[in-house]
Amino acid sequence: MPDAYVLFLLALGIIVLLVAWLPLALRRIPLSLSILCVGLGAGVFALGWLDFDPDPRTYDTLVEKLCEAVVIISLMGAGLKLDRPIGLRAWATTWRMLGVAMPLTILGISVIAFYGLGFPVAMALLLGAALAPTDPVLASDVQVGKPRSGEDGEVRFALTSEAGLNDGLAFPFVHLALAFAAAAAASQAWPDMAQLSGWLLIDVAWRIFAGIGVGWLVGRVLGKLTFGVSRVKLSGTGDGLVAIGATLVAYAITEVFHGYGFLAVFVSALVLRDTERNHEYHEALHDFAEQIERLLMMLVLVLFGGAIATGLFASLTWIDGVVAIAIVFLIRPFAGWISLLGSRLPGRERSLIAFFGIRGIGSFYYVAYGINHGSFGSSDRLWAITGLVVLLSVIVHGISATPLMRWMDRSRAKDQNLGPVRRSCLRPCWSRLCRPGGDDRAPGLGWGCRNFASPTNPI
Numbered sequence: 001m002p003d004a005y006v007l008f009l010l011a012l013g014i015i016v017l018l019v020a021w022l023p024l025a026l027r028r029i030p031l032s033l034s035i036l037c038v039g040l041g042a043g044v045f046a047l048g049w050l051d052f053d054p055d056p057r058t059y060d061t062l063v064e065k066l067c068e069a070v071v072i073i074s075l076m077g078a079g080l081k082l083d084r085p086i087g088l089r090a091w092a093t094t095w096r097m098l099g100v101a102m103p104l105t106i107l108g109i110s111v112i113a114f115y116g117l118g119f120p121v122a123m124a125l126l127l128g129a130a131l132a133p134t135d136p137v138l139a140s141d142v143q144v145g146k147p148r149s150g151e152d153g154e155v156r157f158a159l160t161s162e163a164g165l166n167d168g169l170a171f172p173f174v175h176l177a178l179a180f181a182a183a184a185a186a187s188q189a190w191p192d193m194a195q196l197s198g199w200l201l202i203d204v205a206w207r208i209f210a211g212i213g214v215g216w217l218v219g220r221v222l223g224k225l226t227f228g229v230s231r232v233k234l235s236g237t238g239d240g241l242v243a244i245g246a247t248l249v250a251y252a253i254t255e256v257f258h259g260y261g262f263l264a265v266f267v268s269a270l271v272l273r274d275t276e277r278n279h280e281y282h283e284a285l286h287d288f289a290e291q292i293e294r295l296l297m298m299l300v301l302v303l304f305g306g307a308i309a310t311g312l313f314a315s316l317t318w319i320d321g322v323v324a325i326a327i328v329f330l331i332r333p334f335a336g337w338i339s340l341l342g343s344r345l346p347g348r349e350r351s352l353i354a355f356f357g358i359r360g361i362g363s364f365y366y367v368a369y370g371i372n373h374g375s376f377g378s379s380d381r382l383w384a385i386t387g388l389v390v391l392l393s394v395i396v397h398g399i400s401a402t403p404l405m406r407w408m409d410r411s412r413a414k415d416q417n418l419g420p421v422r423r424s425c426l427r428p429c430w431s432r433l434c435r436p437g438g439d440d441r442a443p444g445l446g447w448g449c450r451n452f453a454s455p456t457n458p459i
Contacts, residue, residue, distance in 0.1 A: 007050060015302065019294045032398030034138050034360070037298045038391065041305025054306035057383055060368050067365035070296040071167060072265045074136040076247040077289040078164040079269020080282055081147050084157060086270055093154060093343065093353070094161040097134075100339035101332075102166050105132040105357070106173050108331040116323055122180035123382060126370040129173035131327055131389055135360030136163035137297050138394065140290075141401040142356045147273065147282040154345055155352045155408055164270075167362050168211055168263025174366055175203035181374035202258075210259025212267055218250040219271025227276035235281040240288025246272065247289070300361055301394075304387070312387050315380040324388040328396060332357035352408055356401070359393040 018036075044050055056063040084090055110128035113119040119127065143160040144153075179199050183191040191199070226234040226242065234242050247265055254264035273282055336354025343350065367386050371379050 011044065011050065011302075012299075015298050016295065019291070019298055032141055032394070032401065033294070033298070034301055034394045035398045037301035038305040038308070038394055041302035041307075042309040043305075044302070045306030046309040050306070053310060054303040055310060055312060056307055056364065056368065056387075057379055060372050060379075063364060064368035064372055066296070066300060067361050067368065070137055070293060070300055070361050071262060071365055072247050072251050073244065073289055073293045073296065074140075075164055075167065075262060075266040076243055076250075076269045077286050077293055078136050078143065078160055079266045080243070080273050080286045080289070081144055081149075082157070082160060082164075082270065082273065083144070083148065083277075085274060085277070091161060093158040093340070093345065094165065096339040096343065097158060097162040097336065097353070098166055098169060101162075101335045101354075101357075102132050102169065104335035104338060105332050106170070108335060109327055112323055112326065112331070116319060117381070117385070119382075120180075120184060120377070122177050122184055122374070123376050125173060125177035125180060126367065126374075126376065127382060127385065129170050129177060130363045130366035130370070130386060131359055132173070132332075133166040133170045133362050133366075134159060134163040134356075135358050135362045135393075136160075136167060137293065137362070138360030138397075139163050139356065139358040141398070142352075142358070142405055147286050148278060148280070153409070153412055155349050155356075155405075158353050159356055163358075164266040165263070168260040168266065169208070170362075170366065171207065171260050171262070172199070172204045174370055175199060177370055178374040181370075181376055185375045207258060207260045208263065210257045211254055211261065211263030214254040214257060214259055215250055215264035215267030216271050218246070218253060218264065219268035220275070222246050222249075222268065223272050223275025226272065226281070227279060235276075235279060238281065238284055240284040240286075243285040243289040244292060246285075297361065300364070304364075304390070308387065308391065313384050316384045316388060320381065320385050321388065324385055324392055327389050328359070328392045348408065348411060352404060355404075356397060358397045359390050363390055 018033075041054075045054060088095070106125075106128040108128075109131050110124045113124035113127045114121060117124075139159055142156060143163070144156045176199055179191040179195050183189070183195065222234075222242075246268060250264045250268040251261035254261040272285075276282075333351075333354045336357060337350060340350040340353065345353075363386055367379075367382060370376065371382075376382070
């Protein structure tokens with residue numbers, strides 16, 4: 001029998017080959033790479049081919065760091081592939097999802113965890129913060145395409161931009177959970193005014209400001225180095241490895257200043273892209289980051305499948321299962337739908353944005369981070385429920401993503417062929433969305449609108 005190291009190399013080699021081949025093989029069928037990875041991990045560990053325990057409760061710190069690496073690389077790729085320049089009106093759907101849907105989701109999960117599961121307030125808040133963000137890693141099937149691909153559409157754009165920003169903006173609620181955990185450890189029912197003031201000033205105001213500020217600064221500097229006027233430009237190398245360097249620099253500098261590194265990485269990617277928006281080098285940066293992301297993602301999901309096979313769900317009760325189903329099918333879709341009321345998006349697009357609140361590796365990171373930095377007591381049920389929600393999301397969203405997004409694309413194509421539009425409507429701006437119909441079908445819309453062809457958004 002070969003030793004464990006040789007078997008590990010064999011498994012790693014198979015994973016690398018699958019990283020390259022499976023996305024092409026799965027392009028036309030309602031099955032995702034993540035489903036196969038979880039199934040592969042469950043099978044390998046159930047058969048006892050790898051002789052170690054992949055339970056995340058045993059390796060909290062390792063889980064935190066590994067998931068952290070996957071998420072920040074994914075955030076760099078997500079920022080680079082967004083063709084739409086940032087703006088209040090252009091990103092109106094994103095602001096709705098961040099400002100309304102995510103807080104409502106956190107509130108809904110926290111309330112149901114407190115009253116339905118009997119969790120303490122701190123653990124309920126941690127579960128809510130961990131399961132509220134749309135995952136930037138596992139949501140790739142419903143995101144926009146490569147840089148300059150013109151594969152926009154409001155659904156894909158909203159889910160990509162939301163996933164890019166909400167991982168960083170969920171962090172204040174993780175820190176609020178830590179404040180409640182510290183208060184409970186000191187035999188206090190609630191955090192005192194000093195703790196709440198510190199949370200507002202440091203964990204909300206400063207950390208968000210530092211994340212955005214350092215991200216912008218790093219993006220500008222890297223943009224000058226990459227596309228600037230110097231004789232030796234990073235873009236001249238054609239090397240996608242620059243994306244990993246940019247990711248690590250943005251994240252590390254922000255963490256030094258106690259800001260939100262997730263937020264900084266995404267902002268730096270947006271600023272770097274904006275420096276020379278249509279340069280072909282962005283594709284090389286994105287492609288390399290995506291390859292590294294897929295490799296690490298598959299490793300995490302194989303280990304997740306192994307954890308399921310070796311007892312991760314042993315502590316689950318029937319009420320835990322009901323709550324997990326409610327989180328996936330009720331709480332996030334309802335919060336997303338509420339946040340988009342009053343928008344001018346068609347109903348089918350609002351429904352898809354609300355439904356595809358994919359949970360994944362970011363949720364694992366937040367749970368591990370909270371446990372490693374606070375006193376929450378036994379984490380068995382917390383890990384089990386988080387894992388069950390992620391598993392449900394992997395299966396349900398993984399199977400439905402391909403057919404539903406294909407249906408949405410066909411519907412958009414029909415909308416785009418509704419006939420001529422007044423020429424005055426085609427202004428080069430990103431002002432607002434509209435529902436097709438009427439004599440003036442797109443008042444105020446500009447190039448890049450989902451309804452019209454343009455130099456940057458061909459039909």
